[in-house]
Amino acid sequence: MCKFFIGFSYFIYHVSRFFLHFFSMTESIKESRKSVIEDISDGERFSISLIYDEVKELEELRNIFYKYVKNCVLPSTASSSYYDGCDCEDDCGSEDCGCKSTHGFFYVSRGLNTIFLQSTSILPNISIYECNSNCSCSPSICPNRLTQHGVSLPLQVFKSDSGCGWGVRSHMRKIRKGEFVCEYAGEIIKTDEARRRWITAKEKNEDNYILCLKEHVQDRVLRTNIDPTHIGNVGRFINHSCDPNLQIFLTRINSLIPTAALFAKRDIEINEELSFDYAGGMNDNNDNMQEINTNVERKKCLCGSQYCKKYLPFDQSL
Numbered sequence: 032m033c034k035f036f037i038g039f040s041y042f043i044y045h046v047s048r049f050f051l052h053f054f055s056m057t058e059s060i061k062e063s064r065k066s067v068i069e070d071i072s073d074g075e076r077f078s079i080s081l082i083y084d085e086v087k088e089l090e091e092l093r094n095i096f097y098k099y100v101k102n103c104v105l106p107s108t109a110s111s112s113y114y115d116g117c118d119c120e121d122d123c124g125s126e127d128c129g130c131k132s133t134h135g136f137f138y139v140s141r142g143l144n145t146i147f148l149q150s151t152s153i154l155p156n157i158s159i160y161e162c163n164s165n166c167s168c169s170p171s172i173c174p175n176r177l178t179q180h181g182v183s184l185p186l187q188v189f190k191s192d193s194g195c196g197w198g199v200r201s202h203m204r205k206i207r208k209g210e211f212v213c214e215y216a217g218e219i220i221k222t223d224e225a226r227r228r229w230i231t232a233k234e235k236n237e238d239n240y241i242l243c244l245k246e247h248v249q250d251r252v253l254r255t256n257i258d259p260t261h262i263g264n265v266g267r268f269i270n271h272s273c274d275p276n277l278q279i280f281l282t283r284i285n286s287l288i289p290t291a292a293l294f295a296k297r298d299i300e301i302n303e304e305l306s307f308d309y310a311g312g313m314n315d316n317n318d319n320m321q322e323i324n325t326n327v328e329r330k331k332c333l334c335g336s337q338y339c340k341k342y343l344p345f346d347q348s349l
């Protein structure tokens with residue numbers, strides 16, 4: 032990693048793995064042009080580095096983002112083992128696996144089966160179910176457990192050239208189509224609380240991080256609000272694009288409450304900025320995950336894609 036950055040004439044600093052600790056160390060590295068925090072995550076399998084120009088940028092971030100969590104923070108009432116488990120002794124290799132035969136076969140070669148990436152409006156129809164804590168298979172080798180292990184490759188948080196603030200990229204290796212990248216993890220909150228937080232952020236002219244997921248189940252809409260503003264994972268730094276390279280899928284492991292998992296929609300180059308469609312690939316006119324509210328002053332989209340819809344998606348029920 033050192034060699035890589037020195038090649039680009041950056042000054043590198045190796046600092047603590049601990050996210051909270053790194054902020055207190057930044058005073059000593061003021062002179063550098065570009066500096067790197069090697070790992071801001073709290074124990075992800077792969078380190079999440081952060082590269083920055085000025086200490087001021089870190090201080091601004093510290094004022095908002097308090098705590099890194101690997102997975103969503105669920106309400107205390109959420110059950111920890113809602114689903115029945117399979118009784119596979121061959122680590123879910125066979126078609127008879129209770130989980131896969133009940134819920135579907137989603138993964139191949141430690142990635143998402145790419146047939147699921149062909150649809151652009153996939154969110155309302157598909158939920159991925161992984162093996163859970165009631166299963167008898169081995170968590171470390173079961174191929175039906177992917178997103179539950181957390182970030183699957185070393186990612187880097189950096190200041191994006193697009194003018195969107197922080198962004199995320201894979202700085203060590205390419206990402207292959209179908210590969211799981213990370214969850215969009217944060218606090219799971221009720222809609223009233225999401226509305227209250229959104230209004231407060233708007234009054235203070237702060238960014239909105241709340242992702243509202245809506246699943247249509249017969250005539251009902253199941254809604255999940257994820258807020259990573261203060262407590263979240265690397266997903267909170269990923270920007271929106273109208274022509275994204277990641278796609279969001281709902282996954283369920285132990286709980287009825289889904290998580291939002293981001294998979295590569297196509298092969299992604301080293302250092303290419305990661306992005307997903309905050310509207311989940313749905314048209315703005317549909318009753319979808321993030322909708323238009325013409326009464327709200329909406330934020331201009333800076334994704335720069337030829338398919339840009341000019342404004343960031345917004346959920347009008349907030």
Ligand SMILES: C[S@@+](CC[C@H](N)C(=O)[O-])C[C@H]1O[C@@H](n2cnc3c(N)ncnc32)[C@H](O)[C@@H]1O
Nearest residue numbers: 195196197238239267268269270271332333334
């Ligand atoms: C989930 S955060 C992404 C990380 C954020 N850039 C940061 O600095 O922390 C979402 C916020 O980033 C900004 N953003 C993301 N994508 C954008 C885009 N395509 N155009 C303009 N702003 C964008 C908006 O301010 C949005 O509320």
